[in-house]
Amino acid sequence: MRVGVKLLLVAAAVAAAGVLIGLYVSKLTTLQGSASYTVPVKQVNGKPVVDLTLETVAAVGPKLSPNPDWVSYLVQNQQGVWEHRTVWKLPANATIHVTIYNFDSASGLRNPYLARPEGIDGNRITINGKPSDGINPNDASHTFAIPAYHLIVALPGVADNAKNQCGYAPCSLSMAHETVRFTFHTGAPGHFRWQCFVPCAAGWVYGWGGPMQTIGYMDGFIDVT
């Protein structure tokens, strides 16, 4: 085979590999299976207010993900249906009322300091209706954190011996869960990541593989527009 032909083949192979890598990366960055969800906005006294309702589940289930055993956040749409999306569009300079139903048990925080709520109204959350300014870090199941907002909320886990625990998502409110509510405020438009800080990926080294290293499960973005 002539040298020119060989060079051409090598160049074509390199170009093909580049295209394949590009496609793979673009698929990752477009958050496969996690297209953004635009949270409905209402106006209260002329200011935008949003109710963001989430649930955290120990296993996302085969209907919502190709990784049915992975822990995940879900968002509730206007019809009350739970969707597997972790990119949420929120209005700028708005009040965000968050409700999180946690159906998972505790794993414990790696850094106990993160058990303290911060970056939310009054730095207080309510757990099943009762105000709280911090939980036992060992009882933490997950966190909802937006580092750019210095926002951290630790979610207490369902007791290990609780009855009627949810197996696969979507989980019904009739099943064992903890309800956490809090309010925060968005500022200027931007693209901000959120994540869980509890090493909650069961079966992975130090609980930090799989769903903790894949966008669309225990992390995502808020698109503030």
Place this chain on the structure above:
Amino acid sequence: MSAVPTAASPAGAQPTNHGRRVFVAWIVLSVIATPLVAIFLGPILPPGNGSEQAHGQVIDNTVLTATITPVICLLVVFFAYTLTQFRAAPGAALADGPPLRNHAGIQVWWVVLTTATVLFLAGFGTFELLQNGSGGGQGPSPVAVPSGVRQNQMLQVQVIGQQWNWTYRYPSYGGVETQQLFLPEHTWVALNVTSLDVIHSFWAYKLGVKADANPGVDNIAYLQTRGPLSFDIRCAELCGLWHGYMYQTGHVVSQSQFASWIKQQQQLDKPVARYLPKYQRFYYPDPQRRAG
């Protein structure tokens, strides 16, 4: 580059001394360019003057840049001279050049000058590093400890990396932990950098500080703040999915602002204070229940 007759030197005429021409041009250009680089380019070199260490790095970068300026000048002069003087006229017949001959003098000077330059830079860099570490992490037993200040006079700040955020503990304020880094102005600070999981790297560019955050290691870096400023903090070690988002903004503030801020943080920490581990040089978090 010895004197050789060229096509432009007709027989009998004095041959052009290209070597001397290049040497003179190089000296003239270097004498002009080196001070200009040191005076005008030096002060705007990175990383700026956000701290005494950063300022020291600017001086180091200025010395390095000024030192290599004559080298660059030589390359530029040689390149330009060659392009202009040894250019074949359009349509001229191809002719072989004069044979290359050994020149012991040039070789000796070349070895002497380059060796001296490299040894000077190595010595200068080592001297600068030994002053106070130049803002770099020195491990758990620093050898380049700042002179003129005792360890117990420094503000100790523990920098804790974890996937994917930084938190900070202030042992002289009851071990209070915070999400943001605040430092008082004109203060010696000992940063004790560690990690709870994988290897990170604490990089405060404007302060001239960079130190790896390793689990189970207390990596110490020294810093002397200057006036108030805000600075970016980044992770400089690829540490997983959100490595690129592991950044924050830190602040150097006045002494009174710092006192007020740290008091506020102590109040905020009260709800979880009883759960925080006693301040240690590093931490080994227990294996998690599910992950193991």
